[in-house]
Amino acid sequence: MSLDQLTPEQQAELSKVRKRVIEAIGRNMDLYGISLSTGHLYGLLFFADKPMTLDEMGMEMKMSKTSMSTGVRTLLDMKMVNKVWEKGSRKDLYEVEYDWYQTFTDFFAIKWRKAVESNILVLRRAVEEINKLLALDSELHEPFRGILEEDRRKMGEAVKYYEWLDRLIDVMESGEIYNLVPKE
Amino acid sequence: MSLDQLTPEQQAELSKVRKRVIEAIGRNMDLYGISLSTGHLYGLLFFADKPMTLDEMGMEMKMSKTSMSTGVRTLLDMKMVNKVWEKGSRKDLYEVEYDWYQTFTDFFAIKWRKAVESNILVLRRAVEEINKLLALDSELHEPFRGILEEDRRKMGEAVKYYEWLDRLIDVMESGEIYNLVPKE
DNA sequence: AAGAACGTACAGAAAAAACTGAACGAAAAG
DNA sequence: CTTTTCGTTCAGTTTTTTCTGTACGTTCTT
Numbered sequence A, B: 001m002s003l004d005q006l007t008p009e010q011q012a013e014l015s016k017v018r019k020r021v022i023e024a025i026g027r028n029m030d031l032y033g034i035s036l037s038t039g040h041l042y043g044l045l046f047f048a049d050k051p052m053t054l055d056e057m058g059m060e061m062k063m064s065k066t067s068m069s070t071g072v073r074t075l076l077d078m079k080m081v082n083k084v085w086e087k088g089s090r091k092d093l094y095e096v097e098y099d100w101y102q103t104f105t106d107f108f109a110i111k112w113r114k115a116v117e118s119n120i121l122v123l124r125r126a127v128e129e130i131n132k133l134l135a136l137d138s139e140l141h142e143p144f145r146g147i148l149e150e151d152r153r154k155m156g157e158a159v160k161y162y163e164w165l166d167r168l169i170d171v172m173e174s175g176e177i178y179n180l181v182p183k184e
Numbered sequence C: 001a002a003g004a005a006c007g008t009a010c011a012g013a014a015a016a017a018a019c020t021g022a023a024c025g026a027a028a029a030g
Numbered sequence D: 001c002t003t004t005t006c007g008t009t010c011a012g013t014t015t016t017t018t019c020t021g022t023a024c025g026t027t028c029t030t
Helices: A008-032 A036-047 A054-061 A065-077 A100-136 A142-174 B008-032 B036-047 B054-061 B065-077 B100-136 B142-174
Strands: A081-084 A093-096 B081-084 B093-096
Touching (some): A008 A036, A008 B100, A008 B142, A036 A065, A054 A065, A065 A081, A100 A142, A100 B008, A100 B142, A142 B008, A142 B036, A142 B100, B036 B054, B036 B065, B036 B093, B054 B065, B065 B081, B065 B093, B100 B142
Antiparallel strands (some): A081 A093, B081 B093
């Protein structure tokens, strides 16, 4: 943090302000599926004036290095922090991705995309399966046929929705979203 | 589920197909901050051909009525299910909101909006606080002044991002988003 | 008014997730 | 080549979340 050069009063003032912000940001990071303490870690890195090592994080967070390692990896997987290379140091260094617009769209590209595609796949397969059942014997008892058709209809609707979501994610990834909602 | 009219083989076929879909949907509902079993409950309601009571859900899910009650309330709070009134029955009836586009935008309107506004508030206050510190004494030691200004800059950027996110949520709530990404 | 049916609050049990320290393997330093 | 440093794996512990049964208040039914 390199706050060492400040007087104790200055350090206290500053960390009071920062702590409130870190707390708020960290608390709301569960929207990204991130635990509170990993959210705090993110907040710490947000205010750091230089990339940090795992040991430094552990020091500041008063937590084990193991926890820092897993926390950082979570953030790394979501592209919320970046690994930084610095000649001379053989420790790994990390800093937050300060482009939060990018972080937001990456979140969708990584997490939501996966869910969307998995669900589309499963739904399409299920529809196929039902089609097979319906085709197999045209002499189906009415209640069964009706239920199958209703299920197929519902799943068809769901697929349409997921395809829409897929396109929405495209629009975010491509940056087109900024045409509709400009950054400024 | 009113599958009673079907033969055991038909019931088996159908529930095999449904179970796979429910599993997939439920698994990915953690994106909404919803537990796996509440996700399964949602899946169950998705396939139900009529609104269900808590007892029916407990029966199907093989879980306690208490759990059904809390699960349904979670889904209700997120507007993923609706309470349905049916004359004659004095039990509460629930059905899923089948308009998934609406569900998606409601999710942002409910969860993200809250986070965004809370964070903007906290950040604005913190910026104010820093402005006060900077104004208080113009004879600040350089390192402190520099750090304060850097923190202020970062938080200003964050506020701008959150304001963008706020506008994005507006666009979703208003339906403008469908101009950019049409439903079909 | 009394009894039955319903949903939920609550406290304890069970399950899941987060956290830690010790141990290990890889890679740099001596 | 040996030693040190670093990040991660893993097993065990702590903390948090989920789940359950009982008890309770409310609202219908009779």
